[in-house]
Amino acid sequence: MEHPRALLDAARRAQPEAIHRLSLLVAAESATGSVPHLERCADLLTEWGQQTLHRRAQRVVIDGMPHLLWPAAHQRVLLLGHFDTVFPPDTIRARPFTISGSVATGPGVCDMKAGIVQMFTALSMLEDTSSVGILLTSDEESGSVTSRELIEQQARRSGAVLVCEAATPDGDVKVARKGGSVYHLTVKGRAAHAGAEPHRGVNATVEVAHHVLALRQLDAAGSGGTSVTPTVLAAGTTTNTVPERASVAIDVRAWTGAELERIDRVIRALAPVLPEATLTCDGGINRYPMSPELAQPLLAVAQSIAAQLGIGTLTGARVAGASDGNFTAALGVPTLDGLGAVGGGAHSPNEYVELDRMPERAALLAGIIHRLSTKDLARGSLSSPSR
Structure with a gap:
């Protein structure tokens, strides 16, 4: 991999395309539970995945719900996210994707469509993604009832899980969840x-x-x-x-x-x-808490990459909301969350994303993926630089 600063330059050059993709993805409404909308959104993501990974997605349909999986034969890293949103169909008519200055708004823009766009941007900058698996589910907002077994199956095959849910509004990644x-x-x-x-x-x-x-x-x-x-x-x-x-x-x-x-x-x-x-x-109990102990080695990797990128100090936050990272952490798989967009207002009409921070977050994710892909995770060498 080139120096991480080169990744940041590449991500900045890719920003116009990333913003265009974000507008398309927000417009592709994907209300949780609305299978026709989820299928159309999955079609769009399938095309992007094929272009980026040169691997065909497996569309795993469980009880009618479409989930997208790009497995790796020797899966060292799993990128995890969801493309369903809490907003009912036709919300886009009243609140279309809008850019004001460096801020984008629209239903699902932060939770978590910008994170998916950043995920594909990061992957497009890496020469080798053969050890990276990707799973995008369609029922996280309704409790991951149909996708949980699939999430756990893929986590068990992986050395580490990177969850591309949104960061905190301050840009912190998430090391613990209720x-x-x-x-x-x-x-x-x-x-x-x-x-x-x-x-x-x-x-x-x-x-x-x-x-x-x-x-x-x-x-x-x-x-x-x-x-x-x-x-x-x-x-x-x-x-x-x-x-x-x-x-x-x-x-x-x-x-x-x-x-x-x-x-x-x-x-x-x-x-x-x-x-x-x-x-x-x-x-009953849906998700057990996500423990910070499992995130700390991955946080150290992320902080090392952030320092090389020159994007400031990266902090790990404890947050009240749960995610599918709770499932993977409960299995004992190292999990770091909040690697998606910087923004806020999730589940509200005021949901937003800071567009000017998307390149740095895509570069950060690419750097972490590369570092983990070249490590023997079983030997506890997560925090040491690659040789």
């Missing part, structure tokens, strides 16, 4: 006329409200700890009927597996408050 759980609590009561005979009913809305308030007492997010957040709530049929059914979704995040398991026991032990109401709890 684990997460998702629950659906359903209440069954008894319907009755709300005006004539409300006393004959068992009000499912009142029952679910008791549990929403009780669960909030478990939330310690204000002190940097566990968060237990009621999210989607549904109840009732008509305004003059005592609700027979109600449900609430519950999002849990914690820094340790033990804490996730404690909250799991509490939620599963919930008992009805109203006489004759019944509770059903579905869901």
